[in-house]
Amino acid sequence: MIDEILQRQLSTALSEQLKVKIHINDAKSVHGGDINQTFRIATNEGYFFLKLNDAKRYPEMFAAEYAGLEALYATHALAVPQPLAYGSCNGQTYLLMEHLIKGVAIQDFWEDFGASLAQLHKKTQPHFGYAAPNYIGTLKQYNTPYTNWPVFYAFNRLLPLAKIAYDQQIIDQNMMYQMERLCKRLPQLFPADAPALLHGDLWSGNFMVGQDGKVCVFDPAIYYGHREMDLAMTRLFGGFDTRFYYAYQAAWPLSPGWQQRIGVCQLYPLLVHTLLFGGNYYNSIKEILQAY
Structure with missing residues (x-):
């Protein structure tokens, strides 16, 4: 009580x-x-x-x-x-x-979810970031605005958390060097895309079937970012139903090469989970970085 x-x-x-x-x-x-x-x-x-x-x-x-x-x-x-x-x-x-009440999923639940996420991502603004810092879990999430996604991702997402992980001796000097090297390559990896309003922490634990049978999401860590970030996050920890991804692509196709960028987009949530929970996330980070 x-x-x-x-x-x-x-x-x-x-x-x-x-x-x-x-x-x-x-x-x-x-x-x-x-x-x-x-x-x-x-x-x-x-x-x-x-x-x-x-x-x-x-x-x-x-x-x-x-x-x-x-x-x-x-x-x-x-x-x-x-x-x-x-x-x-x-x-x-x-x-x-x-207080949310769980319902029974409509027949096309996953298709509706994918199309609805695409609709959310179409809300845009001139720059990446958000009006103020917020949180992902208990970690401060910095949202300093940039008009360039690779710069935003490097300086507001990857490097700050990598520095914390290095200071806590979770990652070593070589991995820190690999992270910095990857950040320099980000402009060549990401094509231009408009800043999209993101949920920011979209995994299977942060949505449910609502009373109307459609999706209801919660625990957001919103900002305007590259839309592939939300989609890459959904593929962690078991992933979503395949119909979700087909529906998103039908509503708003991703730029060519998105499959090769999944790991890079997953680095941020993997760093978050490493700092919050430890576990085997370190190995996933190491594997992604070694590819670059």
Whole structure:
């Protein structure tokens, strides 16, 4: 159960957002990944979903996630849980949002998912990046704007995390050199593509079948980037159904050579998982770098 002070703050936030008096009856701890404490909040107006984390360590994490959900919600391309409130209380930071109800997948679920992602990616802006830094997991994600994708990917994604991994003695000097060498080759590897609004952390653990039978995504780490980043991420950790990829290609074909760029695009999420969870991700990074 969450403490009474936080309950009162959440009740007030929900009441202001929904324009009706909200009473919290119960808060049940539920599984919500490895990063946050998560709860299903029972109220007189139904259920809501709550995330909690350390306010001192991650003061802006939920503010950034709230903004990311709002940005995705506004596109009407992919369903997301509606963000309702964020704030801090007693040393904890919180994010309150719609509680999702699982449904039964429609017959063409994967085709609809692929086409919907392509629709999201068509939302663009003049530069790669985002208005402010945000998070992927508990790692700060830098979004300094650049008009050039290879420069953005090198200086905002690969090199900062590689430096952290090197400082923590996860990768050695030779791998750091290989990473720097790859970054110099990025302009030759990536063709020009417009900045696309990305989910940013799109793997099988961050979507579900919604009540309407279509996809609903959550836990975004949004920014405007190269659209192959989202697609490469979907191929990690088991991958998506083949129909998803065919539908995306039918809706908006990728540039030639995309198959050869999958590993390069996967380097960023692999570095993230190496820093957060350790494990065998190191070997995957090493294998990709050795190819360049």
